Amino acid sequence: MLIDPAFAAAGHFRKGNIHTHSTRSDGALSPEDVCRAYRDAGYDFVSLTDHFLARYGFPIADTRLLRSARFTTILGAELHAPATSLGELWHVLAVGLPADFAPTAADETGPALARRAADAGAFIAIAHPAWYALTMEDAESLPMAHAVEIYNHKSHVQTDRGHSSYLADQLHATGRRITLCAVDDAHFQGHDCFGGYVMVKAIDNDPEALVASLKSGTYYSSQGPVIETVEYREDEVEIACSPASVVMVLGRGSRAEKRVERGITRVTLPLDTIRPGGFARVVVADAAGRRAWTNPVWW
Ligand SMILES: [Zn+2]
Numbered sequence: 001m002l003i004d005p006a007f008a009a010a011g012h013f014r015k016g017n018i019h020t021h022s023t024r025s026d027g028a029l030s031p032e033d034v035c036r037a038y039r040d041a042g043y044d045f046v047s048l049t050d051h052f053l054a055r056y057g058f059p060i061a062d063t064r065l066l067r068s069a070r071f072t073t074i075l076g077a078e079l080h081a082p083a084t085s086l087g088e089l090w091h092v093l094a095v096g097l098p099a100d101f102a103p104t105a106a107d108e109t110g111p112a113l114a115r116r117a118a119d120a121g122a123f124i125a126i127a128h129p130a131w132y133a134l135t136m137e138d139a140e141s142l143p144m145a146h147a148v149e150i151y152n153h154k155s156h157v158q159t160d161r162g163h164s165s166y167l168a169d170q171l172h173a174t175g176r177r178i179t180l181c182a183v184d185d186a187h188f189q190g191h192d193c194f195g196g197y198v199m200v201k202a203i204d205n206d207p208e209a210l211v212a213s214l215k216s217g218t219y220y221s222s223q224g225p226v227i228e229t230v231e232y233r234e235d236e237v238e239i240a241c242s243p244a245s246v247v248m249v250l251g252r253g254s255r256a257e258k259r260v261e262r263g264i265t266r267v268t269l270p271l272d273t274i275r276p277g278g279f280a281r282v283v284v285a286d287a288a289g290r291r292a293w294t295n296p297v298w299w
């Protein structure tokens, strides 16, 4: 029997944004104001992931004093080093870094830097691949990555390159067990906040517990829709969600089963065409076109 840990594990869903910038790099708001904005918007946690570059002093924004009983922070950074196959600097999201993570060495490549961050305990995500036309070869050079940003809100709003399901689907088709995260990449400049987030299952709203759940895929991602349960059975999957217009289960290549109907909140979809592809993942879309994505499960 397949189990999606996000819906089977004990604990509560904690809403968080794991890709954000502040005045420690090129964001418009101070770390204090970024945390306040997310806390006031009802988020349970945020990770400030400023650009880890020499020109900003290799910042790891220390947000530990901004933690409270109902809101927490995870230390992180967006890592950069040469070079993708198009010759651009890598963008790698690292969530759960130590405050003293050492600056990038002069000869350190993107994949080597990502490896060092993973070894330091961070959750690693391939940031906004559609935004800079990251290739499969690039993605395969990051075997330590836990996730792909399936949705990056800033990239969507400001460059129309926010959706990266193409890369996740190709990786999954090769058997790569990588999860999917939605993020804001907020700089608080031009409608780039509160558009993509993760719902992480954890018993306590504690940074270490949240990072552990991210690494184990115990979360789903959303632009707004709520997924309450996903239950895989032998031949079908049952999904309960906030009122949706399309609920679908996707598999390898073009494999898909769906129900299209206004206001649906409970759907059962068959898996017989999906199963031979080796994996399944669920997407819920509401009437406004906003989506929620589960992580893939594997036969
Ligand atoms: Zn970036």
Ligand SMILES: [Zn+2]
Pocket: 019, 020, 021, 078, 185
């Ligand atoms: Zn960024």
